[in-house]
Amino acid sequence: MPGFATRIAEFAEREGINYDLLFSHYWLSGEVACLLRPGFAGGWAHIAHTLGLVKNQTLATGARPEPALRIRVEGEIAQQADLLIASTADESMELVSAYGADPKRVFVVPPGVDLSTFQPIDRTEARRKIGYGSGRLLVFVGRLERLKGVEIAIRALALLRDRSHDDVRLLILGEDSKDADESEKDRLKAVATELRVRDRVDFLGSVVHHELPFFYAAANVCVMPSYSESFGLVGLEAQACARPVVGSDVTGLRSVVRDEVSGYLVGGHDPAAYAERIGRLLDNPELAEQMGLRGRLLAQRFSWTRTADRLEDLFDGVIERAQVRVHASARQE
Structure with missing residues (x-):
């Protein structure tokens, strides 16, 4: 993961790209975002999809537990990301209770389904x-x-x-x-x-x-x-x-x-x-x-349009707050 993060940072510098937002999915890409974050002025949003601690609480017989590294990285993500997106209210509570996430940074946005693709067929x-x-x-x-x-x-x-x-x-x-x-x-x-x-x-x-x-x-x-x-x-x-x-x-x-x-x-x-x-x-x-x-x-309550609109609103807020931090830091310097 460190090597992958380094290549992304090198690409951004070489191309002169300033990212407004890092959006990581699952703990592995979240680890990359953890490594990139210090060098980026933009905001960071993360969606876990699954949580290691929760999976370990309900293991099937013979299943291998999630590694300690995953649990540690998920904890770092929960503490550092500007926005944590949970798929359900239960998952949002697990982020707060199990990983110590700030409830003010946790929002529930259910995934959607493509209703034009997944529809009744004879x-x-x-x-x-x-x-x-x-x-x-x-x-x-x-x-x-x-x-x-x-x-x-x-x-x-x-x-x-x-x-x-x-x-x-x-x-x-x-x-x-x-x-x-x-x-x-x-x-x-x-x-x-x-x-x-x-x-x-x-x-x-x-x-x-x-x-x-x-x-x-x-x-x-x-x-x-x-x-x-x-x-x-x-x-x-x-x-x-x-x-x-x-x-x-x-x-x-x-x-x-x-x-x-x-x-x-x-x-x-x-x-x-x-x-x-x-x-x-x-x-x-x-x-x-x-x-x-x-x-x-x-x-029909779970359309991707509804999900995308909600994510866009949340991302706009994260980007705006990140820009405020940058301007405040520049004035102090």
Whole structure:
């Protein structure tokens, strides 16, 4: 990171660029901003996306804790950044209570969803597009790591199959990760084989963004059994496509999914509880459709236009205050 920060500083000096604002995402780019900040007169805004201390409080069995370096860097960011953007009110409180951030510098700005891309599509057409025919589909979208709870979804599928839902298939979309020095995809395949549902679980890897709506629309239910989420963007995208969500009752998902309105929020990590909620929706297509339509209405509150307008207002304030500091410093000299 120091080398990357040095190259940015050298580029700015060589090109004669004076940046008005540093905007860092995640703790790694936040570390770069920490290093750049002393040499820049402009303001600094940061969005964490996830917080290491919060992730460590809700680790899945066998998952590797976030390193002490990350926790330390996140603490420095919380103390130094002019503006800290949280995705939810819960995350803003965590920044204050766990990292000692000044509440006056923390603002909640939920991410948005592209409602023109993620929108309802006829299920038959969506399935034709992705190469699936009849049979009910569950979809999981996200990076394959223990934090995301994909094993819970597989175990729930096995329970559903035992309950005569023999046509149900689970589509898993997302890149593999090396959690605890092993391939999470290989581990999940072994779990599916052990539970005798390997023939009903499709690992499809990463999917380009503009094709995601077809997978959401093709599914009967979107499943999000995460141990922790800073914001439930996948759930929001699924709802924008008018599909119900069965997810974990964690802060990030509570902000976008309404329990028993647009889906179900499940407390704890019991696959049987997930199987029961998923089964309700599979056995009652009318209920699933109603929840999906309500989810679409909820998603319309999270447009990118609204998010961008709010960020622009906050950035303008940071830049203005930075300029005041520069002028005050110049007068003192």
